Amino acid sequence: MDQQVILQAEKELGEKYPNSDAARIKNQVAQVAALWRSEDGDDRAFKSFCLEYYIADAALLNATFLRLDQNLEQVFGHALEVQRFLQQPTQLEVGPVYPVDYLFAEYDPFAHIVDDMFRTKIALVVLLNFPLHSLDDCLKNGANWSREQWGETRLVQEFDSRVPAEIRQNINKAYVQADNYIAEYNIFMHHLLDRDGQRLFPDGLKLITHWGLRDELKAQYGNADGLPRQKMIQKVMESIIAQDIPKVVINNDRVDWSPFEDKVFQDGKEVDASPEPDSRYLYLLNVFHAERSSDPYYPHLPTLMKRRFERDREIPETTFREMLVRLLTDPVAKDVAKLIEKRQGRRLQPFDIWYNGFQKRADVDEAALDQIVGQKYPSVASFQSGLPDILMRLGFSAEKADFLANKIVVDPSRGTGHAMGAQRREDKAHLRTRIPEGGINYKGYNIAVHEFGHNVEQVFSLNGMDYVSLYGVPNNAFTEAFAFVFQSRDLELLGLGKPDVDDEHLDALNNYWMTCEIAAVGLVDMDVWQWMYDHPQATPAELKSAVIDISKKVWNTYYAPLLGLRDEILLGVYSHMIAFGLYLPDYSLGHIIMFQIEKYLKDKNLGAEMERMCKLGRLTPDVWMQQAVGSPISVEPLLMSVREAVAALK
Structure with a gap:
């Protein structure tokens, strides 16, 4: 856009609205000019548009914001419902998957929405009338903004770029294909053979990578003879990372595999053990190239790392990394490792990064837990009907529990569990978890409770919002925090006791050790993406x-x-790195936030406080934390509690 045209538009607007703020006119016209394209019209069309759609009247501006807020809820909300419906065959256990289902799953109803909003000039109206604030501005001044200002800020951010629909569609396609690859990456554990040809796992145990493998490894801490199984799982994980896993053993219960000998057998005869052809990394590269194709359309955020940290998390990467390093390098880490070694009575192994012996459930036989939850929740319908009881046990009123349960649908997942929120208040959130024949097992129940925490946050932060533009929480880490809050109470929900003082120390140790592990994994994810950008x-x-x-x-x-x-190399096993594009750092931040929330909730009602917090909406992280718990995000409360725990339990 020629600078003279911009100046002329500013001049004519100033003449039309002599009492309007000249600085506002200048800023808003510049916002439109930055994203005006030739297909939007010539210079004359640009000036005419500015003169016609600039809103100087405060009352009309507010009414326009409310209309945009209302209408976009329907546009984005219905698009999500279409996408969810089309992906059901590939994501849920609802029958056979046909070839055409994969094509429907790759279709992205959102891909054309932003294009259409610019084509109809709705997006340009937003840019002409509402300021697009920089991250620095949000961090410096956001604490003093009104709810309406925050709503307007989130509204205009929907249109801060013009990524072509074709590129958006290709990005979605890459993620869907990677997700489908992971969803079908199961290992049949009974078919694993140790060096003596023995089977260490029960028949029918089918574990998805990495979630199922990791959780089974954790479960073995409760078994006196669990060490050989843990070493077996470690070997399987290493084979997946190194991609020397035989292709034929993936999602196949017709062959036996000896990972230590690198041999595969069918009907007692050795068969071809050719490795998977680096498929894991091909899918990751496909995601990288798809995301990178959108970089030119974000001149101020020209990499996915920039977008994830500065746009999505609203925490600069350097600040984020410093927080994780602070956690991992504190001297108390060595004290915790020594405590684990003492409790285990052996030298630590690589897989002890997943040690869960600080948890109360570590003292409970998992087979017994499987029986308890299997009887309580034998089907999807039984878990659905049990949602109000879970909520009331967590401290929600009966009325609120019924409201939430009626807003959440439980689905049988093909892959690991996940939660899908709604974007339209008339719609419902969806909880996906694996529920095999014979009832849910403890691992599935534990994941389901985690996902339920996501869903409750999703319902509150949409249905309780004053402006739908503000729906949600500051970033994914915050919804993970609420999911962790729910998940940490899974045994209490089964009536297996409430924590005492010693349990608080153990919880601090467990939270710290888990946070360190996922922090290290997050650093791997971050460094891998930087490497890909350095080696495109x-x-x-x-x-x-x-x-x-x-x-x-x-x-x-x-x-x-x-x-x-x-x-x-175990830190490279997480499936999120392949299919979720720099999501892993959110987990460590989620644990840090969860610990601060738990400290705040100590003498308060979870139900009431969670609702209050979720209704704060999508503010910047520290503004949200200040309003939610009275302090900014910090690792210090967790470190302080861990030091106290080590001193008490030495």
Whole structure:
């Protein structure tokens, strides 16, 4: 856009509205000019548009904001419902999956919405009338903004870029294909053979990578003879990361696999054990290239890392990284590692990054837990009908429990569990979890309770919002925090006791150790994405080598000093890295926030406080935290509690 045209538009607007703020006119016209394209019209059309749609009257401006808020709720909300429906066959256990279902799953109803909003000039009206604030401005001044100002800020951010629909569609396609790959990546554990040809796991145990494998490894801490199984799972994980896992054993219960011998058998005869052809890293590269294709349309945020941290999390990457490093390098980490070694009565192993012996459930036989939850929730319908009881046990009133339960639908998931919120108040949130024949098992129940926490947040932060533009929480870490709050109470919900003082110490230790593990994993995810940007032409094999090297580097920096072991690669096993595009850092932040929320909730009602917090909406992280718990995000409360716990339990 020619600068003279912009100046002329400003001049004519100033003449039309002599009492209007000249600085506002200048800013708003510049916002439109930055995203005006030739297809929107010529110079004359630009000036005419500005003169026709600039709103100087405060009452009309507010009414326009409310109309936009109302209408966009319907546009985005219905698009989500269409997407959810089309993805049901690939995401849910609702019958056979046909080839055409994968094509429908790749279709993105959102892809054209922003394009259409610009084409109809609705997006340009928003840009002409509401200021697009920088992250720095939000962080410096957001604490003093009104709810309406925050709503307007989130509204205009929907149109801060013009990524073509074709690129948006390709991004969605890459993620859907990666997600489908992961959803079908199951290992049949009964078909694993140790060095003596023995089967260590029960028949029918089918575990998805990485979630199922990791959770089974954790469960073995409760078994006196669990160590060989844990070593077996570690070997399987390493094979997945290194991609030397035989392709034929993936999601196949017709063959036996000896991971230590790297041999595969069918009907007692050795068969081809050719490895998977680096598919894991091909899917990750596909996601990278799809995301990178949108970089030119974000001139101020030209990489996915920039967008994830500065736009999505609203925490600069350097600040975020410093927080994780602070957590991982505190001297108390060595004290906790020594405590684990003492409790285990053996030298620590690489998989002890997932040690869960600080949890109360570690003292309960998982087979007994499987029986309890299987009897309580034998089907999807039984878990659905049990939602109000879970909520009331958590402190929600009967009325509020019924309201929430009626806003949440339980679905049988093909992959691991996940929660899908709504974007329209008339719609419902969906809770996806695996419920096999014979009833849900403890692992599935634990995941379902976690996802239920997400769903409750999703319902409150949409249905209780004054402006729908503000729906949600500041970023994914906050919804993870509420999910962790629910998940930590899973045994209480089964009537298996409430925490005492010693349990508080154990909870602090458990939270810290889990947060350290996922913080290290998050650093791997961040470094892998930086590597891909530094090597955009990399092959899957080269990316595999890089992931392994980065996993070793992060391990050697933070875990080798604790466990005395070097060059381990387990930090590279998380499936999120393949299918969720830099999501992993949210988990560590979620644990940190969860701990601060738990400290605040200690003498308060969870139900009432959670509703109040969720209704704050999508403010910036520290503004939300100040209003929710009275302090900004910090690792110090967790570190302080861990030091107290170590001193008490030495």
